[in-house]
Amino acid sequence: IMFERGEHISFANCGLPYYIGGVIKERDELLVQTAESMKSRFNIDVRVRSEVIKVDTDNKKVTVKSDSKGIYEETYDYLVLAPGAKAIKPGIPGINSNKIFTLRNIADMDAIKDYIDKKGVSSVVVAGGGFVGVEMAENLKLKGLNVVIVEAASHILAPFDSDIVVSVEKELVKNGVDLVLSDGVKEFVDTGNHIDVVLNSGKTLAADMVILSIGITPDTGFIKDSGIKLGPKGHIIVNEKMQTNIENIYAAGDAVEVTDFVTGLKTAVQLAGPANKQGRIAANNISGLNSVYRGAQGTAIIKVFGLTAAVTGANERALERAGIDFKKIFIHPSSHASYYPGALPMTLKLLFDDSGKVLGAQGVGYKGVDKRIDVIAAAIRFKGTVYDLADLELSYAPPYSSAKDPVNMAGYVAQNALTNKTNIITWDEVSKLNKDDYILLDVRTEGEFRRGHVEGAVNIPLNSLRDRADELDKSKIIIAYCKVGIRGYIAERILTQKGFKVFNVTGGYTEVERLR
Structure with a gap:
C-alpha cells in the first residue's frame, strides 16, 4: 500500500520550473507514473489524497486522513517513510499573502x-537563490517577466564556492x-495590486x-511522537x-539524515539521485538483500541560460567545518x-x-562541464587521487575533447603541486x-598585457624571460602569472633554475577577469 497526501505520485519535480517557463510544453510529460499504472504494472495499492497523520510503532499501525474515507487505520509489517521536505515559510510579516508562492509539487x-497567465504578471521577486530559486528566475525571465533574486547570503547557490558561483x-x-x-527579506506588504518586498x-x-x-x-512532524529518532533539524x-x-x-529521500561521503559528518542532501538510490537500498533490505548506502557527495548541476555549473564532493566551507586541510587549483581548459x-x-x-585524495570539484562553462564533473565524481566515489585523474584514459576526438582531457589537466596541475614541481598560489x-x-x-x-593586467605587474613575455631574467631582483619573491x-608554470621553472624563489598563480589572469 502506498499513501500520498497529494493528487499525483511519481512526478518529475525537477522539471516543474521548466513547465512554468514554457520549455516543457506538455504537462503530462511530468507525470512519470500514475496510481493506475502502479496498480496494473506492480499490483501496488496507491491511495492518493490520503495523508498519514500518525505512526504507532508499538502496534504497527498508521493513521490515515483520506478525502474519500475520512480518518482510518491501516496495519503494516514494514513501513517505508518518504515524506520529503517542504518549503520553509518563516514568520515574516505578510508571509501569508496570496501573491506569495512556493514550488514543491x-x-x-x-x-x-x-x-x-490570468493576472497579467510582469514582475516577480524570487526570495532565495538556491537551485529552485535560480531555475525559477531563469524560466520566469524566459517568459518575458522582470525578475529579481533576493539572497540573504553574500552569494547564490550555497554548494558552490564564491570564486566559482560569481560566473x-x-x-x-x-x-x-x-x-x-x-540582504534578506524583512517584511511583505500586500498593496492590493502589487506586493512590496521590504528588505533588511x-x-x-x-x-x-x-x-x-x-x-x-x-x-516529519507527523512522526515526532512515534519513537522514531530524528536529527537536530527534524x-x-x-x-x-x-x-x-x-x-x-x-x-529514504529528502527527509533523511545521511553521512557526507567526503567529510564523514552528518548532513542532509535534497537531490533526486541519492533519493532514488536510498529507495532502492531500503527495498533491497526489506526483501532480504544486503545493500548499504555509503553516503552522499552532493553531486549537482544547474543550467543558467547558456551556462552550466556543476559540483561534486565537498566545497571549501564544508572542509573547513570538518577540520580537513586541503589544497586547491584552478584550470581554464577548452571544452574540446x-x-x-x-x-x-x-x-x-x-x-x-596532501596525499592527493580528491575531496571536491566544481566547474562552470558553456560546454562540456557536465562530463568532467561526472568523471571526477566517479573518482571521488572510488576514493581516487589526483594521480588517478592524471592517469585516466578518456575518450578523445577533436569534436569532443583534447588528447589531454581537462580532467587529466586538473590531475597534472595538482600532481605538480604535490610533488613540488610548482609552488601554487x-x-x-x-x-x-x-x-x-x-x-x-x-x-x-x-599585446595581452596592454589589453589588461594586474596593477603593479612587470611584463616580461615568456619567450624573452631567459634573456631578461637579470632584470628581476633575486632578493624578492617572484609571483608569475x-x-x-601554463606559461606561468614554465616561467616558474626557468626562474627556479636560475636561483629565484617563484610562485605561479593558479588560474592566471583569467581568474582576475572572471572574478571582477
Missing part, C-alpha cells in the same frame, strides 16, 4: 502558472535577472508576485541500510580541441589533500602578502 506549479551570477545579470545579495537594508522592491525559495525543511536518522531505530521501519570549431572555455576547480593569497616582498611578473605577450597558468 504539481499543484504548486499549476497555481504559479495560472496566476501568471553564474554574471550570467544571470547578463540575461536581465537582477540580483540583490547580502530598508530597500523596497515592488512586484506582482513572489516566489519563496529560501530553503526546505523535512516534512531529519529521520537511518543507518547504512536506510533503517530507522525501529527495526521494521525504513526511510581548440583548433576544432566551437570550442568554449570552462573553469574547473579541484580540491584535494591563489590571488586571494597574493592579496594578503606585503607588496614590498614580491615582484608580480606577467609573462603574457605585450599568465592567462591560465
Whole structure:
C-alpha cells in the first residue's frame, strides 16, 4: 500500500520550473507514473489524497486522513517513510499573502502558472537563490517577466564556492535577472495590486508576485511522537541500510539524515539521485538483500541560460567545518580541441589533500562541464587521487575533447603541486602578502598585457624571460602569472633554475577577469 497526501505520485519535480517557463510544453510529460499504472504494472495499492497523520510503532499501525474515507487505520509489517521536505515559510510579516508562492509539487506549479497567465504578471521577486530559486528566475525571465533574486547570503547557490558561483551570477545579470545579495527579506506588504518586498537594508522592491525559495525543511512532524529518532533539524536518522531505530521501519529521500561521503559528518542532501538510490537500498533490505548506502557527495548541476555549473564532493566551507586541510587549483581548459570549431572555455576547480585524495570539484562553462564533473565524481566515489585523474584514459576526438582531457589537466596541475614541481598560489593569497616582498611578473605577450593586467605587474613575455631574467631582483619573491597558468608554470621553472624563489598563480589572469 502506498499513501500520498497529494493528487499525483511519481512526478518529475525537477522539471516543474521548466513547465512554468514554457520549455516543457506538455504537462503530462511530468507525470512519470500514475496510481493506475502502479496498480496494473506492480499490483501496488496507491491511495492518493490520503495523508498519514500518525505512526504507532508499538502496534504497527498508521493513521490515515483520506478525502474519500475520512480518518482510518491501516496495519503494516514494514513501513517505508518518504515524506520529503517542504518549503520553509518563516514568520515574516505578510508571509501569508496570496501573491506569495512556493514550488514543491504539481499543484504548486499549476497555481504559479495560472496566476501568471490570468493576472497579467510582469514582475516577480524570487526570495532565495538556491537551485529552485535560480531555475525559477531563469524560466520566469524566459517568459518575458522582470525578475529579481533576493539572497540573504553574500552569494547564490550555497554548494558552490564564491570564486566559482560569481560566473553564474554574471550570467544571470547578463540575461536581465537582477540580483540583490547580502540582504534578506524583512517584511511583505500586500498593496492590493502589487506586493512590496521590504528588505533588511530598508530597500523596497515592488512586484506582482513572489516566489519563496529560501530553503526546505523535512516534512516529519507527523512522526515526532512515534519513537522514531530524528536529527537536530527534524531529519529521520537511518543507518547504512536506510533503517530507522525501529527495526521494521525504513526511510529514504529528502527527509533523511545521511553521512557526507567526503567529510564523514552528518548532513542532509535534497537531490533526486541519492533519493532514488536510498529507495532502492531500503527495498533491497526489506526483501532480504544486503545493500548499504555509503553516503552522499552532493553531486549537482544547474543550467543558467547558456551556462552550466556543476559540483561534486565537498566545497571549501564544508572542509573547513570538518577540520580537513586541503589544497586547491584552478584550470581554464577548452571544452574540446581548440583548433576544432566551437570550442568554449570552462573553469574547473579541484580540491584535494596532501596525499592527493580528491575531496571536491566544481566547474562552470558553456560546454562540456557536465562530463568532467561526472568523471571526477566517479573518482571521488572510488576514493581516487589526483594521480588517478592524471592517469585516466578518456575518450578523445577533436569534436569532443583534447588528447589531454581537462580532467587529466586538473590531475597534472595538482600532481605538480604535490610533488613540488610548482609552488601554487591563489590571488586571494597574493592579496594578503606585503607588496614590498614580491615582484608580480606577467609573462603574457605585450599585446595581452596592454589589453589588461594586474596593477603593479612587470611584463616580461615568456619567450624573452631567459634573456631578461637579470632584470628581476633575486632578493624578492617572484609571483608569475599568465592567462591560465601554463606559461606561468614554465616561467616558474626557468626562474627556479636560475636561483629565484617563484610562485605561479593558479588560474592566471583569467581568474582576475572572471572574478571582477
